[in-house]
Structure formats: structure tokens, C-alpha cells
Amino acid sequence: MRDDDVRALLDRAAGPGDLPPDLAGTVVTAARARRRRRVAVAAVAAVLAVAGGVTAALRPGGAPAPGPASVLAPADQELLEAGVGSPVPAERIVAAGRAGDESIVALDRPPGEGRSGKVAEVWVSRGGRPYELLRDHLVYDGGCLTGDAVCAEVAPTGLGMYLVRKRDGRVFVLAQAPAGRTVAVDGRPAGPAPHGVVVPVEAADPWEVQVHVVLPDGRRYRLPPQPGIVLGG
Secondary structure (H helix, E strand, O other): OHHHHHHHHHHHHHOOOOOOOOOOHHHHHHHHHHHHHHHHHHHHHHHHHHHHHHHHHHHHHOOOOOOOOOOOOHHHHHHHHHHOOOOHHHHHEEEEEEEEEEEEEEEEEEEOOOOOOEEEEEEEEEOOOEEEEEEEEEEEOOOOOOHHHHHHHHHHHHHEEEEEEEEEEEEEEEEEOOOOOEEEEEEEEEEEOOEEEEEEOOOOOOOOOOOOOOOOOOOOEEOOOOOHHHEOO
16 A cells, blocks of 8 residues: 555544544654665665675685695795695695604605506605605505404505615604504504604614504504615615
8 A cells, every 4th residue: 555545544534633633644654664674674684695695605615625734844845845846735645754854755646657556755855955756656555464364454444654764874764554543663652643753763674674553452463565665865
């Protein structure tokens, strides 16, 4: 009903003196105010709906979530990327540690070139210089020793990796094990190592170093030595 119709209806509904002066005008004015409020509320709701849609588009699910943070310090990350020649996502870093004055990083190589299994590259940095490639093919998660039932049981969830670094008459082991497990090198506990741990060892023959991974229930399996696992130079 239009405002003029409301005014006329009220004027006819009562005789003179029955209604306050200009009641019809007051009712019409109030009706107009209510309509303006409804319009304003609807406009605000529309703006909030649009803003909500934009915000949702910027939240995870509307845009790619950021990747995990690197396990390397920012300066080391820069040196690694300078050596590699491209950005290095955190998920490529299999293990990292420091042996003496040398930083060591094992990087996962994406599957390709007709090979199967997991292969890492080993990069090293000395004296704050960009990383250099030391080994371009090191197998990890590469199977179990014959008869190791514990290893065979947990193999589908990942096994871990290690390498032996021999330099300047010293020997270090860089070892990594899946989260929730710990590492032991030559029988000595080295603690959790989801991103790698470096352990100095006394070994006349680096090939004789033994690395075990210990499960939460105390059972353990040995990581088998892989070809090229001893790195000199």
C-alpha cells in the first residue's frame, strides 16, 4: 500500500477529534523510516556477504596453503639455493646437519629417468660458501637386510637413511629416521632424527659403521649400507 493510501484510510477511519492531530502523517513518516532501515540493513548484509566470500577465497582452501618451513637456518637456505641454482622446497630436504666446519644436506631427487625407489643428492658447504654437489645418487629407504623382520614390517611407512662422511682423518655419520623413532650409531643412542642428526664415530673402516633405527616399543632394525654411502673428498 502506498503512503497516500495509508494517509487517506486513516483520515476516513475516525471522525474529527478521535485521533491526535496529524496521526496519519506520523504513521506514514514512521513507515518510511522503517523501510529506509530495512534497505540499509539489506545493503550492509550484501556487503558483508561479498566480503566474507573474498575472505574465504584468501583462506586455506581458497588459496594454496604455505609449505612447511625449512629445517635450515635462513643463511644456510640461501647458500643451498645459491649452489643448487633454484629454490629448494623444505619437503626436498631429507636430512641436514653439521660435521665439524662442514654443513651437509641430503636432497630428495624426484622420480624420473626410468628409475624407481628413493634417491638423494648430497650437498656440502664449507666456510660460508655456497653448497657444492658431492654425490648425485644415494639410495635411501632402499630395503632391508635379509631376515630383518622388524624392518620388513615397518618398510611401508619409511625406513630412514644415513651416509658416512670421511674428511681430514675424521668420520661422521649423518642419519635420519621417520618421526617417532630414534637413531643409534654403533650402539650409541643419538636421539630422534626426523630431519637428520650428525654423530662423530671412531671407525677404522667407515663401511663397518652400523646405524639402527629404534621404534617406540624398543624394537629396532638396521639400515643397510647402500652403494656410495661413504663419502670422502
